[in-house]
Amino acid sequence: MTRITKWAFHNKAAIGLIVALVLVFGVVSYLSMPKEFLPSIDQPQVTVTVFDQGMDTQTMSDQVTSPIEQAMATLKGKTDVLSTTSAGVSSVQIGFDASTSMKDAKAEVQDAFSNVTLPTGAEKPYVAQLNTSMIPVADVALTFPSAVTQDQLKTVKSDILPLFQGIPGVAMASLYGEKTNQVLIQLNKTKLAQLHIPVQALTGILQGKNLTTSIGDQTIDNQITSLQVVGKIDTIQSLEDSYVVPGVQLKDVATVQVASNDQLLTRVNGKDALVLIITKGANANAVTVGEKIQQMVTQVNSKFGPTIQSTVAFATSDQVVNAVNSMTREVLLGALFATIVILLFLRSLRITLVTAVSIPLSLGLTLFLLNRSGITLNILTLGAIAVAVGRLVDDSIVVIENIYRKSQIDGIQNTTMIEATREVAAAITSSTLTTVAVFLPMGLVQGSLRQMLLPFALSVAYSLLSSLLVALAVVPIMSAGLLKKLKPQPHRRPERYIRFLTWSLNHKWVPLLTAVVIFVGSVGAYVSLPKAALDTSNSSIVQVTLIYPSNTPFEKVKTNTIALDTFMSQQSGPKTLITMLGSSTQDAKFGKVQPPTEASFTIVMKTGANADTFIKAVQGQKVNYPGADLSVSTGSFMGGGTAQTIDLFGKDPQTLQTAAKQVMDAVQGIDGVQKVTSNVSDTKPMYQIVVNPEKANPQDISMALSSMLNPIPIGSMKLQGNDTPVLIASTTDVQSATELSTLDVATKTGVVTLGSVATVQKLDTPATILRKNGNLFVQVSMSIDPKKLSVITKDVQQKTTALHLPSGVTLNLGGASSDQASQFGDLFKTMLASIGLVYLIMVITFKKLRTPLAILFTLPLAAVGAILGLMVTRTPIDVSAMIGALMLIGVVVTNAIVLLDRVKQNEETMTIRESLIEGAATRVRPILMTAVATVFAMLPLLFGNQEAGSLVSKSLAVVVIGGLTIATLLTLVMIPVMYELMHFRLSRKQRRGLV
DSSP states (O other): OHHHHHHHHHOHHHHHHHHHHHHHHHHHHHHHSOBOSSOOOBOSEEEEEEEOTTOOHHHHIIIIIHHHHHHTTTOTTEEEEEEEEETTEEEEEEEEOTTSOHHHHHHHHHHHHTTOOOOTTOOOOEEEOOBGGGSOSEEEEEEOSSSOOHHHHHHIIIIIHHHHHTSTTEEEEEEESOOOEEEEEEEOHHHHHHHTOOGGGGTTTTTTTSOEEEEEEEEETTEEEEEEEEOOOOSHHHHHTSEEETTEEHHHHEEEEEEEOOSOEEEETTEEEEEEEEEEOTTSOHHHHHHHHHHHHHHHHHHHTTTSEEEEEEEHHHHHHHHHHHHHHHHHHHHHHHHHHHHHHHOOHHHHHHHHTHHHHHHHHHHHHHHHTTOOBOHHHHHHHHHHHHHHTHHHHHHHHHHHHHHHHHOSOHHHHHHHHHHHHHHHHHHHHHHHHHTGGGGGSOTHHHHHHHHHHHHHHHHHHHHHHIIIIIHHHHHHHHSTTOOOOOOOOOHHHHHHHHHHHHTTHHHHHHHHHHHHHHHHHHHHSOBOOOOOOEEEEEEEEEEOOTTSOHHHHHHHHHHHHHHHHTSSSEEEEEEEESOOHHHHHTTOOOOTTEEEEEEEEOTTOOHHHHHHHHHTTGGGSTTSEEEEEEEOTTOOOEEEEEEEEOSOHHHHHHHHHHHHHHHTTOTTEEEEEETTSSEEEEEEEEEOTTTSOHHHHHHHHHHHHSOEEEEEEEETTEEEEEEEOOSOOOOSHHHHHTOEEEETTEEEEHHHHEEEEEEEEESEEEEETTEEEEEEEEEEOGGGHHHHHHHHHHHHHTOOOOTTOEEEEEEHHHHHHHHHHHHHHHHHHHHHHHHHHHHHHHSOSHHHHHHHTHHHHHHHHHHHHHHHHTOOBOHHHHHHHHHHHHHHHHHHHHHHHHHHHHTTTSOHHHHHHHHHHHHHHHHHHHHHHHHHHHHHHHHSOOOTTOSSSHHHHHHHHHHHHHHHHHHHHHHHHHHHHHTHHHHHHHHTTOO
16 A cells, blocks of 8 residues: 555656546536435335226125236245235235346236236226336426316327426326216117117117228229228217117217216315326436426416416425435535544644545545446435545544654654555555445345445445545645644653553453443343334425225215315415325326325425424314324325234134224224224125026126116227227116115016015125235234334234234234334344454454454444443434444444554564553544544534435434444553453563563
């Protein structure tokens, strides 16, 4: 490493040019790097969604869900198959192991699904594989003076939608809230009877009339000419003029009308609306795309307003700007605090300037390397830099402090600079490589956590390696230039510290026993500390849901949804209110389908608005919606809150339902559990018609009732350029079970009443059927406080263990607690691998096995400080805290390496005791400076506002600050004690003069 320093002194002009280029490339990289909230993270599952309106839950399960489950049985990398079936909707989630390529997995699912035969009325299936890049960059609301007309919808689809789709950087712009049209034929049964025309005669009215067919080529007028037969039914009038039978047109026996799907409601800020959901390309800059979307909104308003008014209802680009600005501010504050620490220790502006230069140079090179690696600027990369900023000056501090100390003895000259750098080069190189090595085993972490940690790890590694190069090449040259006229003050030995260290070396059992007691106590404290999930909530976003039982009429749900929407619109806090009721095909594209009796409200609060006040106001409205479940919580566009699940497996549905009620009663009321639901707590009435096979054929009865009670699809037609289904409206309206029994049905013996050949039974069936890997199960879900995850998990385990469940029912705890256990397990493996790599690097550095063992003794000391910090601040342990502990492995050994490197140099001319005392006295100042600089650089993270879902949070700062503080103070005593203890015989002989 000395060669780098010598080369720099012989090529000062080149070093100056490189410094300038690094700064320029750093600024250019910062401006050109794509900015987004999170890096691209795959969700390891593929969701298949199928709609078949009018089909009940059980039939949907048998005819749609089961065939899909069977088709997915042979997929590679599949871990489990979870299906959710409700009336008219089937959703099958296929989970994959972390090593599976999700792009290939989605293609395999689509291939497997191609062999599945679905019922005639089923819509085209939607296959979705979610990724964080699919998080919409903006939701653009299109509002209208009144209900959306067909002409307005046509304008939106043909004129406005393409404008947003054409914005550079936009990957997809989808229209949400469009009500699909259908053509309904209302039959006049009296006229049909008079003309003796059966209903079946109308089912073929479109057959062969709405097509384009090529006849081939013929020679006509001495030219080869193509012949084509064209039939068009593209207006309501042309359909009405169609002949049912010779001499009788459709309009003679029926009325034809266009009806829209009224099972969908979309409102923005209290007005009926359509919403454009816009996602950006993988390499596009979220901030730039957001700005262009805002510009396009202005253009649309000037061209189509006031008939069609567009507004940006919600933009994640705003969140990105806030996150980038917040993290950038914390990086700059951390750099400022670290610089102030250096100034207070060395009391020289020139020396402080030399050290502080390492921060912008290291950051510039880091940004350039990240940009060349294809990594975006997001809360993880910026968070990593914010964490590393205090460490960026450590190498430079050690170099400049040694230069300053030697200058106090030998004077300021180039040879002094080179020699001073040589003395510490091995130490800072080893300490930097150990910190970088901590992040190499990230490959052991599985799933989405790995995709989150990789950009984080690379950012830390790039920044630390950059700081090492700056310390070896730039700092010595700057020192030679800026310190020429500096008159160093005489070096003062830390006499008090030397006396205390000497006493500790003479009474080793005192510090050793103290350290053991403290460590054992900290281990006990760790076990008792609460473990939390990563909190993704954000007080600027509020989520509200209004859920009615599945048997509630849609009109009632719609009326009350509008009432709640109106109330919230009148409050002062909301900036944007988006209301959605019902599901559309757009939901299926994102793998999310909600029941028609569930309304969701997303509220973006105004800057400075009090979210708690708004939440309390909405909660106070519960009394106005009896029978409904109204829930309010802070939310996040990353999706939902923290959920704990309990899965119950068994073969008998009734037994499972009984067990689910026992579990729900047991966990209700646990502190931190906010809401408890299950998929069988909501039931839907079903009339089961049991046909006597001796009196009638069940299939004939089924077909007869279906034709009477359900619309009959007879084809489609082009209406205003869109494919529109044509249906014969149901001819019978049944209001009670009695009317159902009196319906006339045709049998082999003639026309009879349904009640004479079948029994009508009313059953309460689950509104939703869940299966896991083909086995029926019930899921109890709990919305919980993420900060109390481990405490709640323990309470839930105690409550459920004490239950006497019905025979044949098994229970499995999953959800957030399962995810946390997996993540913590992966991180513990990573820590063990990191410790192994750190030890290997130190063995290579010191060329001995015992010396690195003494250094590793700092790790339990760091654990003491980390746990103490968590206890004092009452911060629960989450993934962020574990990342902080991982960082500590590399950071705390730095001080010990710097100390023992000096000791090993001294041993060439001194005894072990003399080497320890002189080395500790010489390195105490740089050790304290680097530790205090790192701690102060962490303060902005400790007291700042963390972004939702970020790995860099208060808990990480608490762990690093607490662990580094205690480890540094104890290192100055315990490392010399442990080192001499490992060389006890030799040291004792040296003190007795035997060696």
